[in-house]
Amino acid sequence: MLSQESLQQIDREIAKYPPDQKQSAVMAALRIAQVEKGWLANETIEFVAAYLDMPAIAVYEIASFYNMYDLEPVGRHKITVCTNLPCALSGGVHAAEYLKEKLGIGFNETTPDGKFTLKEGECMGACGDAPVLLHNNHRMCSWMTREKIDQLLAELDGK
């Protein structure tokens, strides 16, 4: 269900915790699974649960509690833009409006070609870098002027 490489990564996470506390690796395991699959389908969650000897419902609870897990398919490039107050004071909302205009979609929508999903994010702990956005949860893009947003979208469009 998950690739050998993903399973190796999960095993490395399990090893961080005491031998009887395998479930501590559940957040990492879901992250690794999501990177491989793009999102967390029920069968992926069930697979992770079986791998960690956890009830599926307990893993589903984790996946639905933490907001960086995607329980529905998203575009190849998920862009999450912070609009919380400190970012908003330096153009976070303007950057989000510009992204909506460029992509022709609103928050929680995906472009018809399946390339881009736009999300509104909460604090990313990078308020000094505003406007700030995350690409696919793991790459932070700082000081996103309209020009830099153009560059980023052009770069991602080719991928």
Add this chain to the structure above:
Amino acid sequence: MSTQGMILAGCDGDRTWRLQDYLARGGYSALKKIVAERIPQDTIIAELKASVLRGRGGAGFPTGLKWSFMPRSFPGDKYLACNSDEGEPGTFKDRDILRYNPHSVIEGMAIAAYAMGAARGYNYIHGEIFEIYQRFEEALEEARAAKLIGQNILGSDFSFELFAHHGYGAYICGEETALLESIEGKKGQPRFKPPFPASYGLYGKPTTINNTETFASVPFIMNMGGESFLNLGKPNNGGMKLFSVSGHVNRPGNYEIPLGTPFAELLEMAGGVRGGRKLKAVIPGGSSAPVLPADIMMGCTMDYDSISKAGSMLGSGAVIVMDETTCMVKALERLSYFYFEESCGQCTPCREGTGWLYRVVHRIEHGLGRQDDLDLLNSVTGNIMGRTICALGDAASMPVQSFVKHFGDEFMYHIENKKCLVSPEAQYAGSNIYVSPSC
């Protein structure tokens, strides 16, 4: 390039975070001395108490006292946790410590483990900073290879295993018991206290949790001595502190300065108010700290006692600056939405109350406010505060109370005129995309 400060002194951005750079800055000398000379645990804790280091995550609890609560004679497993789940809007200091000087955190945790007899620790890193998590993992590998953590540290009989745990998007995990639940592979819902983590923490074992900046300060305190550290700041407010300055300033960023520095000086370091506009209000300690009007703030010094006397909190040291183009109703609406979104849902007053707060502020902002809405807001906050397991309920309430208290006229103007006191054009221009030329 950071030339001032303490933790970030001598750090040169992304170029000097590795072990060799930290060693060149005198890093790990405190740990080496402690291990080589077998310095008694009590001596370390006494030094920390003398430093009057107070928790840098927000609560400001004296660190030495916290460490002394740990039952060192307890024969079973004991744990350490570092709280790097930095998600309080306005706060972005721990991210810079972890990316520019990760070994200071590792050394601080190793000293803490020695002082409290903990054999295992976790650094819980905020979900949205994955690249920083990866860097910290690399720093851990360097430290492990150099025998600075792991089994038989520096050839001694002291062992300490340290790992990084990556969050995945939940503000509540910054609450220390929610953080422990999260490491245990559960939803991050705070535990009822007592028992406190020092007696029942991670996996039910004694655990001490400190903020990233708190741990990172420890090696410096050990090197300079507690009293010297205290003297960097002012009485009861020891040392240097990182302040994250965001919002309407010319140079947003982190500034590591002595506690007790006048706010006016910090504002000047951050380049002053953007575009030469007039300062309107400041949230001095992260989004949950009560907002202060400009005139009160300009009379404050940046330390726990001065900000507390002015009616707010130093909190995490996150300074959100708002100028005259800010609509205070809209600013509060955004914060209230955040707390509504991030309530873990466990306690009814918070789960339901944060929704009430957001919806009422939202309707005032959108011209649908009612005459008695300010009384309603105060009533809802009164029914949340002190009635929840953790402090998120209070954190959601304090902004509402303080915005209404200091800017009540602006809220009433909204209710009566169904529009902002500040023109939409001025707001739009004032909060347009701004990137400092130095970035």
